[in-house]
Amino acid sequence: MENIPHAGVLFFDLNVTVGPLLISAVGAGGKTSTLLWLARVLQQAGRRVLLTTTTHMFLPRHLPVTFCRDPLALPAEVWQSPLQACFSAWLPNVGKVKGFTPAQLDALLAAGNVDVVLVEADGAHGFAIKAPNEHEPCIPLSCCCVVAITGAGMLGKALGPATVHRWPFFSRITGSSEGDRLNWPMLHRLIQHPQGAFKGTPPGCRRIWLLNQLSQNENLQEGDLLTGGAVDVIWAGSVQENQAITRRRVRK
Template sequence: MCLDSDLADIFGAPDTQLIALTGGGGKTSLALRLAQQACQQGLSVLVSTTTKMYHPKPDQFDAIAIHSDPDTLWQQLRPIPGKSAFVACSYDAKTNKVSGFAPSIFDQAKFEQKFDLILIEADGAKRLPIKAPSGHEPCIPLSSDTVFQLMGADALMAPLGPELVHRWPRFAEITGAQLGQTLSTAHLQRLLNHPEGGFKAAPKSARKIWVVNKVDEINGDLDTWAHSVIAGADLIDECWLTSTLTANFIVKRILKTRLNRM
């Protein structure tokens, strides 16, 4: 169980906190758990996307609103302490997916300081556990306070290739990985350190958190393994080991002081 279960350091600031979630599988689940945690602390929460994601279930948010005009949405939604709202631009019934807004819309929402917390799914991964971003990805708001980069621990259990890795050719180019290899510490460090890799487009001043989800599916010392990865990953401020489908979803937080932040 995470000792800092209230996550006050993540969304306890007096001004609106904007969090962007990027990377592999687990972004929606993590956004939901963070929203629930924030609501339990009495915060008003806005959740949306800058790409596409599956339409949420009715019981996952206190309000769901879809409209192409964000100004209309802001007029419809009244932030309520302890309540969450999900917004999107459009809905495709064939795919059951919603499309979001440009990152600048959420920069403006942060500037207006209406909601206490804004959670944005800013990347897609086709439900694969790990990825490298393509040229247009990710779509992170410039004013993001925290950027989460996710991977699923199941990426450690299968040979590398397009069945496991979203944007496999780009991933191989960045990490030097070969088809059929097992994901290594060196591969991950290259992905996390590369300017076009895991934290691509993350604001320099943002807290950068690497999240390894589905740790309940792995037997072994993931704590030691994660420490070895982040020891050579210069951009990371901390690592979370999570299991978003369990009650205590943050299994471990590994803090790391980042030097020479400007």
């Protein structure tokens, strides 16, 4: 993997050239943090960025937030903000916000009110790793890039219902049993399987695998990242650090 000197290469990875664009985050181990990091990078590059979800998520801090039933019904001046979040409702019983349907976000993108829509399109209930069940994830058809996130801090740790979200699905996809310790072959199967990490990705979408919460001292071997062509780009790092992505690999 190559070291990442600056954030400019991320624009190539995301295929961010002209807008409007919709980018979805799925998986577990830092979806909201990843989207907040991407939002800052894109906003600093002069893009008008909207953060939202097709499921439920914790209310992002330090962002202006709008609640509405239909974002297309909002007045034009709302969209002048360079960085904001928009949701359909606050759910006090779970302490989260509710987002919009994929169809609503497809229509918003087509209207061109913002340059980039960042979507949390999956849930993980605070776990660092998961496999999707039948109704997950919830990715809009207009999505141009899916970032599948894995909590790399789980490597070497015991697997089971207490540590993995949707454990029965994860076990079936990866061939792991309760008590096994997470290893690279299991992660490869999760990434490559059609019902795995990139399940529901629209045709033609760019696929990025993010190994989040990975120590800079982690000794990654070339074979650790052989995904059989299942992804376009691999990012490794920790999105809450100053240098979020420390290593990167692009499919040749």
